Amino acid sequence: MKGLGMGKRAERVDERDTIFSRMALVPGSRVSDDYYARHPGRWQADDALRALPELCGQGSRTYHPENSLYAPAIFRLLARWRPLVETAAAGGAGLQDPHATSERLKGLARYYGAHAAGITALAPEFTYSHAGRGDDYGREIAPSHRYALVFTVAMDYRHLLAAPGLPVVAESARQYLEAAKVALAVAANVSALGGAARAHLDGSYLAVLPPLAVLAGLGEIGRPGILVTPDLGPRVRLGMVTTDLPLNADRPRPLGLQEFCRTCGKCARNCPAQAISREPAAPAAGWQVQADRCYRFWRQTGTDCAICLISCPYSRPLSPLQRLLRAAAGRSAPARRIAPRLDDIVYGRRPFRRWAPEWFADP
Ligand code: SF4
Numbered sequence: 001m002k003g004l005g006m007g008k009r010a011e012r013v014d015e016r017d018t019i020f021s022r023m024a025l026v027p028g029s030r031v032s033d034d035y036y037a038r039h040p041g042r043w044q045a046d047d048a049l050r051a052l053p054e055l056c057g058q059g060s061r062t063y064h065p066e067n068s069l070y071a072p073a074i075f076r077l078l079a080r081w082r083p084l085v086e087t088a089a090a091g092g093a094g095l096q097d098p099h100a101t102s103e104r105l106k107g108l109a110r111y112y113g114a115h116a117a118g119i120t121a122l123a124p125e126f127t128y129s130h131a132g133r134g135d136d137y138g139r140e141i142a143p144s145h146r147y148a149l150v151f152t153v154a155m156d157y158r159h160l161l162a163a164p165g166l167p168v169v170a171e172s173a174r175q176y177l178e179a180a181k182v183a184l185a186v187a188a189n190v191s192a193l194g195g196a197a198r199a200h201l202d203g204s205y206l207a208v209l210p211p212l213a214v215l216a217g218l219g220e221i222g223r224p225g226i227l228v229t230p231d232l233g234p235r236v237r238l239g240m241v242t243t244d245l246p247l248n249a250d251r252p253r254p255l256g257l258q259e260f261c262r263t264c265g266k267c268a269r270n271c272p273a274q275a276i277s278r279e280p281a282a283p284a285a286g287w288q289v290q291a292d293r294c295y296r297f298w299r300q301t302g303t304d305c306a307i308c309l310i311s312c313p314y315s316r317p318l319s320p321l322q323r324l325l326r327a328a329a330g331r332s333a334p335a336r337r338i339a340p341r342l343d344d345i346v347y348g349r350r351p352f353r354r355w356a357p358e359w360f361a362d363p
């Protein structure tokens with residue numbers, strides 16, 4: 001899968017090692033003591049990160065006593081939905097035709113609000129080895145489902161233009177909420193159709209979603225280590241439902257993105273944390289962001305930044321010219337050289353600016 005920016009994974013990711021899991025550790029608690037006893041080299045750097053303002057918190061550069069409240073409120077709401085993620089089969093039609101069932105589930109996902117949906121076998125190498133969040137912390141993960149429906153939800157372009165301001169993190173939270181709604185609705189329908197299902201929501205994922213999205217035909221992994229889709233670029237959030245129903249896996253759909261990223265590099269040039277590789281090609285392990293650097297900038301700024309998302313030429317709203325450019329860039333080297341330059345001319349080398357929705361409170 002190197003050609004799609006994914007590389008080969010030597011071992012499964014332990015969710016306890018992810019930055020969000022580490023930041024949730026309470027210093028002095030049994031779990032924290034146990035973690036840093038196993039990873040003594042991480043304690044000092046993690047403690048320095050924990051000392052920074054919370055995301056959307058007081059003391060961060062974008063803090064606002066009202067506008068900073070919206071995103072955390074949504075993430076707290078999502079935490080209360082986590083007990084809903086497992087659904088058992090509840091009778092139903094007992095669908096046996098994998099092709100028809102697959103089309104049904106993808107259609108349902110789009111009906112409930114997904115932008116695009118695809119199906120893949122749940123490759124074990126992309127599932128977490130151990131849970132790193134919530135009550136299941138430390139539990140070994142042994143997924144029982146064979147298939148995953150992976151889907152995207154679209155992020156609003158105008159909100160992302162405000163990167164790295166507060167409208168960005170409000171929009172991220174809104175799309176995590178959308179993805180959770182779609183996943184829970186599809187899982188409820190799988191149950192009604194006679195299958196067991198698990199919805200994967202923010203804070204309760206059992207797998208690393210971007211590579212599964214690539215396998216499901218939704219795009220490729222781009223230079224910042226995130227999914228880049230053909231029509232929305234990286235301007236998406238991901239959701240997933242796994243099930244024991246027999247399904248038909250889709251095939252990966254190459255976009256020619258790896259060659260495009262090689263000549264473009266706009267996200268890396270604009271990244272304020274220098275967390276994105278400037279190497280010409282993806283390393284053997286695939287494109288990966290330096291998560292700690294990126295996250296440090298988030299905590300200092302008070303939002304989830306998104307400068308790399310809005311910098312990407314693939315994020316532009318689709319027009320006939322954009323369609324033509326992307327089709328040409330997928331096939332021709334001269335088009336790949338021209339397209340990023342054109343993007344600089346039309347949208348600017350740093351395509352973000354101060355903007356807020358009219359319902360935000362005044363600064
Ligand atoms: S979110 Fe911001 S800091 Fe993080 S990789 Fe993207 S541009 Fe860099």
Ligand code: SF4
Pocket residue numbers: 222223224228260261262264265266267268311312313314
């Ligand atoms: S901005 Fe350019 S280099 Fe970065 S992901 Fe998009 S196409 Fe690739």
